[in-house]
Amino acid sequence: xxxxxxxxxxxxxxxxxxxxxxxxxxxxxxxxxxxxxxxxxxxxxxxxxxxxxxxxxxxxxxxxxxxxxxxxxxxxxxxxxxxxxxxxxxxxxxxxxxxxxxxxxxxxxxxxxxxxxxxxxxxxxxxxxxxxxxxxxxxxxxxxxxxxxxxxxxxxxxxxxxxxxxxxxxxxxxxxxxxxxxxxxxxxxxxxxxxxxxxxx
Numbered sequence: 485x486x487x488x489x490x491x492x493x494x495x496x497x498x499x500x501x502x503x504x505x506x507x508x509x510x511x512x513x514x515x516x517x518x519x520x521x522x523x524x525x526x527x528x529x530x531x532x533x534x535x536x537x538x539x540x541x542x543x544x545x546x547x548x549x550x551x552x553x554x555x556x557x558x559x560x561x562x563x564x565x566x567x568x569x570x571x572x573x574x575x576x577x578x579x580x581x582x583x584x585x586x587x588x589x590x591x592x593x594x595x596x597x598x599x600x601x602x603x604x605x606x607x608x609x610x611x612x613x614x615x616x617x618x619x620x621x622x623x624x625x626x627x628x629x630x631x632x633x634x635x636x637x638x639x640x641x642x643x644x645x646x647x648x649x650x651x652x653x654x655x656x657x658x659x660x661x662x663x664x665x666x667x668x669x670x671x672x673x674x675x676x677x678x679x680x681x682x683x684x685x
Contacts, residue, residue, distance in 0.1 A: 508546075510544055511684050512542070512543055512544075513540065513542035513543070513552075513683070513685075514540075514685070515540040515541075515542075515554075515680045515681060515683070516539050517537065517538055517540060517556070517678055517681070518535070518678050519535075519537075519556075519676055519679060520533055520534070520535060520536060521536035521558040521560075521575070523575075523673060524672060524675075525669070526667070527573070527655075527669050527672045528672060528673070530563060530661070531560035531561065532560060532562070532563045534559055534560050534561070535558065536678065537557060538557055539554065540552060540554035541554070548585050548586070548587065549583070549584060549585070550582070551580070551581070551582060551583070552580070552582070554578070554579055556576075556577050557574070558574075559572060560572065560574075560575060571606075571608045572606075572608075573605065573607070574604070575602060575604055576604075577601070577603075577653075577674065578600065578601055579596075579600035579601075579629045580598055581596060582596070583596045589637065591634065591635070592634065593634045595631070596633070597628070597631075598628065598630075598631070598651075600627050600629045600653060601624065601625065601653075602624065602625045602653055602655070603622070603623075603624055605622050606621045606623065607619070607620045608659065608660065619659060619660040623656050623657035623669075624656065625653035625656070625657075627653030629650070629651030630651065631647060631648060632647075633645055633647035633680065635682055641684040642681070642683060642684070643681075644679070644682070646677070646679060647677060647679075648676070649675070649676050649677070650673065650675050651673070652671065652673055652674070653674060654671045655669050655671065657669040
């Protein structure tokens with residue numbers, strides 16, 4: 485692991501000597517992305533992680549700063565069906581805020597800070613003593629996200645890279661299921677990471 489870190493650091497140092505050209509002032513970025521998302525807290529105890537996909541848009545304000553807006557959608561199912569009944573929650577999150585770029589010819593590391601909002605659609609179904617019981621509830625959450633990423637230039641105005649983000653949001657979701665009835669999900673941590681293809685215009 486240490487060897488990989490040293491190798492990556494050397495690559496970044498070498499790339500820093502190249503002329504900056506990407507994600508500069510006036511550039512527009514469109515980046516489809518796919519990865520994995522998970523939550524903790526009350527939601528994380530009920531629900532497992534799942535595949536997430538979305539898109540990022542950004543506009544270069546100056547050579548090292550852009551304004552970025554991105555979205556990720558994931559559909560989470562129960563972590564333990566025997567304990568909770570059948571549960572699923574669709575999770576759509578969007579964020580907007582500054583993106584700080586370190587632009588070189590071949591490698592573009594960046595940091596993001598975003599205000600975020602999410603929309604959740606909770607569904608559950610479990611067998612009661614006399615009939616099948618169901619619950620469905622829509623809710624929202626607000627909070628913030630921080631992210632790190634690195635893009636590798638593969639052609640003029642195209643990069644492929646890795647992204648990761650973590651945040652904290654407070655939700656108004658109320659739910660019922662086989663184990664806990666009339667509960668509030670409250671705050672939760674959100675974690676996501678994956679691959680991103682960036683097109684620069």
